[in-house]
Amino acid sequence: MTTTRFAPSPTGYIHVGNLRTALMNYLIARKAGGTFILRIDDTDPERSKEEYVDAIKQDMEWLGLHWDRIERQSDRLDRYAEAADKLRDMGRFYEAFETPTELDLKRKKQLNMGKPPVYDRAALNLSDAEKEALRAERGNGVWRFKLDHERIEWNDGILGGISIDASSVSDPVLIRGDGQVLYTIASVVDDTEMGVTDVVRGSDHVTNTATQIQIIEALGGTCPRFAHHSLLTGPQGEALSKRLGTLALRDLREQGVQPMALLSLMARLGSSDPVELRSDMAELIDGFDIGRFGAAPTKFDVQDLFPLTAKHLQSLPLADVADAVAEAGVPADLAEPFWAMARENITTLADLKGWWELCRDGAEPLIADEDRDFIAEAIALLPEGPFDGETWGKWTSAVKEATGRKGKGLFMPLRKALTGMERGPEMAALLPLLQVIRAKA
Template identity: 80%
Template sequence: MTTTRFAPSPTGYIHIGNLRTALMNYLIARKAGGSFILRIDDTDPERSKEEYVDGIKRDLEWLGLHWDRVDRQSARLDLYEAAAQKLRDMGRFYEAFETPTELDLKRKKQLNMGKPPVYDRAALALSEAEKERLRAERGNGVWRFKLNHARIEWDDGILGDISIDAASVSDPVLIRGDGQVLYTLASVVDDTEMGVTHVVRGSDHVTNTATQIQMIEALGGTLPVFAHHSLLTGPQGEALSKRLGTLALRDLRAQGVQPAALLSLMARLGSSDPVELQTDMAALIDGFDISHFGSAPTKFDAEDLYPLTARYLSGLPLEAVAEEVSAAGVPDDKAEEFWAVTRENIRTLKDLGGWWTLMQNGAEPQIDAEDADFVAEALALLPEPPFDAETWSTWTAEVKAQTGRKGRGLFMPLRKALTGQAHGPDMSALMPLLQVVKAGR
């Protein structure tokens, strides 16, 4: 059975980059009728927080990305220790004691000599007495996995054929001096034990994948299919990493972005398929193909979410937004008419309040200097509220007859005078809801 996983660290809220990974893994599992695992990477007790665990679950549920099982790595520490001991017994796991300063000096020396800045495995030459002395002086060392210096190759689901010389990579640290198990080891153990068949993650993990392939093989596991998606950039190609804190899903939700807009964009962004609004998860799943994605950095612009959100909202019946319409102050007897007028003229549901305020209190008019006399003459012909569905056509016909204006020169100045905007709902439909006109009254 196809099994995928999403393994976030609960050290913050899910951002748009995390979502890309979660969504791809979810869609692969669902398209194959398989299983999607939510695995909380909470092996760092100092940085992991329950509020972030709750936030991760809340965001996924909001999007409709429902998991089949949830696991916490903090409850699986015994499994990681058993795997570590197995690697020790095989001679593939060793303790090293260099300080960060010493490692940095070694890297600089290697670079100056034109060599790859990889760990020199000096710890392998330490005697037991030397190790005991170093533990007494510095505390416990870190534990490194000893790579076989051979080429590591795999057929990546997005990048194609990958080949990495293990000699160009440092033996990875899997357990810190304080005993904390790092992601590289925990992930390998979990993927193997849980039967994960497909792993999709960012291209910044390619080197990690190479080392993990050797670890999986050493522990007797079955290699999953790996695919590494491109990293997101800003709309101008700038690094997105510094802005991810402002692109948390909870913030986008608070700004009114709809799940359908987020899912539709992120399921196609960076692929050869066009972005299309999908309101049905089944259609999104059916149309997903990981092989259609490329390796080039992918530009993401949060502004692209709003036209999709607007299109989604325009297709909703009143029942789907009744709570938000009521919260905007619209009485029940006006709700149907109000939604019919505004549904195609909002970016998000947060705009509803502004439209109801305009209808009840009038808008600050926009009157261009060259139209001031014309608008004043036209407003003198406008009857007092309440207006009805015929008011706009009757009034503009009379204004046309009196002033000789027609077309855009007639309608646009009047729209701007009544609504303060150059665009908006059909004025015939809006007028019955418009209670106050500020300009010239």
């Protein structure tokens, strides 16, 4: 069975970069009728916060990315300790004591000599007595996985054939000196024991994947199928990493972005398929193909979400937005005609309030000097309410006959006088909703 996972760290809010990873893994699982796991990577007790765990769940539920089960890495520390012991027994795990300053000096020396800045494995030459002395002086060291210096190869679901020389990579630190288990080994143990078959993540993890493949093999596991999606950039190709804090999903939600607009964009962005608004999750699942995504950096512009949001809202019946219409202050008996009028003229649901205020309070008339006499004559011809869907047509016909005006010269001054705007909803739909006609005063 196909099994995928999304493994966020609860150290902040999910942003669009995280969403890309979550969505791809979700769609792969759902298309195959498999299992999607939400795995909370909370092995860092200082930075992990329960409020972020709750926020991750809320964001996922808002988007409709429902998980089949949830796991927490903090509940599995004993499993990681067993894996570490196994690697020690195999001679693939060793303790190293260099300080960050010492490592930095080593890297600089290697670079000056034209060599790759790879850990030199000096710790392997330490005697037991030397290790004890270093522990007494510096405390416990970090634990590094000893890579086999051979080529690590796999067929990536997006990047194609990948081949990395393990000798060009430092032996990865899997456990810190304070005992904290790092993602590299925790993820391997989880993926193996949870039967994860497919892993999609950012292209910045390619080297990490190479080392994890060796760890998986050392522990006797089966490697999942890996795919590494391109990283997002800003609309001008600029690095997005510094802006991700302002692109949290909860911020987009606050701005009125609709889930299906966001999902429709992220499910196609960076692929050879055009971005098209989908009506529901089933359409997204059916049309998803990881092989259609490319390796080039992918431009993301938050402004692209708003036309998609507007288009999505236009497709919705009143029942789907009834709460928002009510919150805007629209009386229940006017909700249906109000939504029919407003839906084509909003970008987000927050815009409903302004349209209701126009209907309820009227607008400051926008009347050109040369149109004042015309507007006065037209308003005098306006019948007493209540108005209906035919009032606008009958009224403008009467005004046309009385004044001789027609076309834009007839309709535009009337619209501006009644709404204070040059464009907007069909006046036949808006006029019955106007509670106050200020131009009449």
